[in-house]
Structure formats: structure tokens, C-alpha cells
Amino acid sequence: MPRNNLDVLCLLQEHGAIVEGHFEMPSGFHSQTYIQTSLLLQHPNLAQKIAGALSDKFAQKVDVVLALTPSDSVLAQEVARARGVRAIFASKDENGEMILKHNFSIKPGEKILIVDDVAVSGRKINRAIDLVNRLGGDVVGVGVIVDRSMGYLPLTVPLRALLSYPMQTFSATQCPLCAAKLPFTRMEDMQ
Numbered sequence: 001m002p003r004n005n006l007d008v009l010c011l012l013q014e015h016g017a018i019v020e021g022h023f024e025m026p027s028g029f030h031s032q033t034y035i036q037t038s039l040l041l042q043h044p045n046l047a048q049k050i051a052g053a054l055s056d057k058f059a060q061k062v063d064v065v066l067a068l069t070p071s072d073s074v075l076a077q078e079v080a081r082a083r084g085v086r087a088i089f090a091s092k093d094e095n096g097e098m099i100l101k102h103n104f105s106i107k108p109g110e111k112i113l114i115v116d117d118v119a120v121s122g123r124k125i126n127r128a129i130d131l132v133n134r135l136g137g138d139v140v141g142v143g144v145i146v147d148r149s150m151g152y153l154p155l156t157v158p159l160r161a162l163l164s165y166p167m168q169t170f171s172a173t174q175c176p177l178c179a180a181k182l183p184f185t186r187m188e189d190m191q
Contacts, residue, residue, distance in 0.1 A: 006053045008145060008163040011046065015039045021185025022177040027121055029169035032177060034185070037117040037145050041074045050162065051078030054115065054143040057160040062140060063110040064088060068098075068128050075115050079143065083113075090128055098127045100135075108136030119144040119161065120169060122153035129157060 012018050017039040023031050041047045054075075067076035067089035080087035088104040106112060112132045116125060125142050132139050139157045147153075147161035150168065172178060 006049055006162065008050070008053075009165070011040055011050075012037070012146075012163075019185070022182045023185055024172075025120060025169065027123060027169075028172070029120070030172060030175040030177060031167055031169045033167050035118050035146050035148065035165070037075075038071070040145075041117075047074055047078045048081075050145060051075060052082045053162055054145065054160075055079050055082040057143055057162075058113055058141050060140045061111055062113040064106060064112050064137070066090065066106075066112050066114050066128060066132065068114065068116045068124050072115060072117055075117060075145070079113065079115050090131060098124075098131050100131070106132060106135040106137040110137045112137045112139050114139060114142045114157075116142065116144045118146045118148055119153060119159060120148045122149065122155055122159075125153070125155060125159070129155070 012035065017036045019034045019036065020032060023034045025031055040050060062083055062085055064085060065076045065080040065087045067073045070089050070091060073089040076087040076089055088100065090098045091101045093099045114125065114128050119125060129139050141158040141160060142155065144159065144161045146163045146165050148165055148167050150166050153159055
């Protein structure tokens with residue numbers, strides 16, 4: 001299958017990666033839909049195709065592919081493999097700040113492609129852009145498998161996604177699922 005014809009929505013549906021329920025997202029927002037891209041990335045052949053298609057969205061030279069979290073390191077590794085560059089991932093320090101560990105580094109002037117599985121609000125992505133800027137790197141863009149935002153993400157660099165799948169999210173005080181007293185869907189129950 002050509003990489004530019006990759007049907008990510010179909011792959012997510014076939015692998016049961018789009019789940020309905022009442023979820024509290026890592027951002028603290030609530031949603032009735034959760035997307036588990038890890039169900040695709042656990043298959044090396046699919047991870048390679050997805051990463052290749054994501055890499056193809058950026059024509060610029062890249063020196064490093066940066067994942068926002070260790071859990072996105074498979075995606076970063078495969079995008080880096082497609083580009084012939086190195087892959088690193090960010091971690092959190094004891095205060096919850098995004099940092100580089102494991103002797104990972106970004107040298108001044110290096111071109112960085114940030115990758116993430118799912119974009120929702122852009123907050124985590126902006127923290128990664130700030131980290132790269134502090135270290136002297138130059139972010140060429142952000143590639144995501146799924147863009148769940150409702151259209152506008154406050155980013156200073158281009159974001160390109162394999163799938164746009166806008167879904168409304170709610171603060172805990174505005175959540176209609178909470179108002180209806182629907183219990184949270186536990187991640188353990190989805191397996």
C-alpha cells in the first residue's frame with residue numbers, strides 16, 4: 001500500500017483503537033472517545049508504514065526526531081529510521097517539567113521534528129517546542145498520527161497529521177458525561 005494512501009481511520013477501527021466511554025485525558029479534559037494508537041504501533045509493519053507516511057509530510061532536512069514521551073518512542077524511532085537520523089524522547093523531571101534524560105541532547109542549530117501520537121490541546125507540544133528552543137534547536141514541525149483538536153492549535157510551527165478526527169473535550173466542570181453521572185471508563189477495562 002503506498003504510504004500516501006494509508007487509511008489510518010480504517011486501521012484504527014480494525015484494531016479496536018477507537019473506544020467510546022467516559023475518559024479523563026492526561027490533560028485533565030474529559031472526552032467520550034479515546035484513541036489508542038499503541039494498538040497499531042505494537043505491530044512493527046504498521047508502525048513502519050505509519051511512520052513512513054508521517055515522515056513524508058515533511059520535506060525539510062531533519063537531524064533529530066523527538067518524541068514527547070517515552071511511550072511515543074516507537075513512533076519516533078520509526079520516523080527516524082525512515083529519515084536516516086537519530087531518535088530521542090523527552091521525559092519529566094520531579095517537578096513535571098519536560099526535559100531530556102538518558103544523555104540525550106540537542107545541539108544548537110539542529111533541525112528537530114517533533115512527533116506525537118494524538119494532538120488534542122497543543123499544550124504538551126508547546127512544552128516540547130520550548131524545550132527544543134531552550135537547547136538551541138530549530139523545530140521544523142510536528143507530526144502526529146491523529147489530530148483530535150477542534151481546528152486551532154496555538155503552535156508556532158506547522159502541525160501535520162495523518163488523520164484529522166476532531167472530538168469535543170470538556171473541562172471537568174462542563175462535562176455532560178459527569179453531569180449525567182456516567183462513571184469513568186477505566187483503561188484496564190478496555191483490554
